[in-house]
């Protein structure tokens with residue numbers, strides 16, 4: 001019997017997502033054995049500082065990349081939202097599970113408008129901080145890191161009046177009773193939010209074939225377009241950028257908003273085209289940068 005070693009981070013959400021991938025693989029390939037291998041990452045170790053300070057990039061992927069390239073695992077599961085835009089050439093993103101709810105959930109109030117004046121919002125996301133301040137300049141973002149349970153505990157301990165969490169993570173942890181979903185028209189999500197991706201070594205034909213069977217092409221095309229936008233903006237998961245693609249009638253439409261860090265300014269645009277055409281995202285990036293005031297433009301495109 002063939003065994004596939006599936007690398008993952010060790011957080012409760014990562015382990016749940018790895019379980020979903022294993023179940024999908026076993027359903028697609030009866031007789032395949034999938035071994036889940038937990039790899040500890042820098043992002044999991046250091047929880048008390050903003051991500052950008054710890055060295056910024058590759059916090060969640062570096063150790064998994066190393067294990068993959070060293071042959072200790074055959075594939076790696078990631079929340080696509082946390083995967084850097086530029087990946088090593090030897091590693092290929094082969095498959096994505098069907099996307100979960102892409103929205104953010106507000107925990108602590110029924111809506112952003114309902115929050116008391118000056119309320120503290122626990123988040124470590126520059127996007128969420130800018131978005132709440134663009135909606136309510138009186139609100140004050142405070143640094144909140146750690147996994148979902150840690151953040152909810154810090155909220156319960158009174159360290160903030162509210163926090164924002166991805167609906168996808170809450171749902172996968174069976175916590176969809178927590179908070180209220182904010183419509184994407186009010187708060188556009190992070191690029192790739194709600195998508196779980198699986199990578200393998202680009203040269204590994206066996207793993208590529210096994211993983212291809214569980215790929216959701218619609219999710220993959222939308223997330224590819226959102227990531228191509230980040231690449232064209234020279235942005236990453238620490239940039240105040242929101243983007244969401246959808247496919248309807250064979251046409252991919254992508255919406256995006258760039259923010260000034262304090263949320264005082266923002267610029268939004270939309271672009272549509274063929275799902276496989278990265279030119280759609282590149283055209284959108286060009287449009288956004290052209291419309292952006294200097295305070296926003298300086299944050300992007302290098």
Ligand SMILES: NCc1[nH]cc(CCC(=O)O)c1CC(=O)O
Nearest residue numbers: 079081165166168169193194195
């Ligand atoms: N950066 C942390 C992170 N990465 C992926 C998710 C949730 C799951 C997802 O968006 O796919 C979260 C937590 C959150 O934003 O609430």
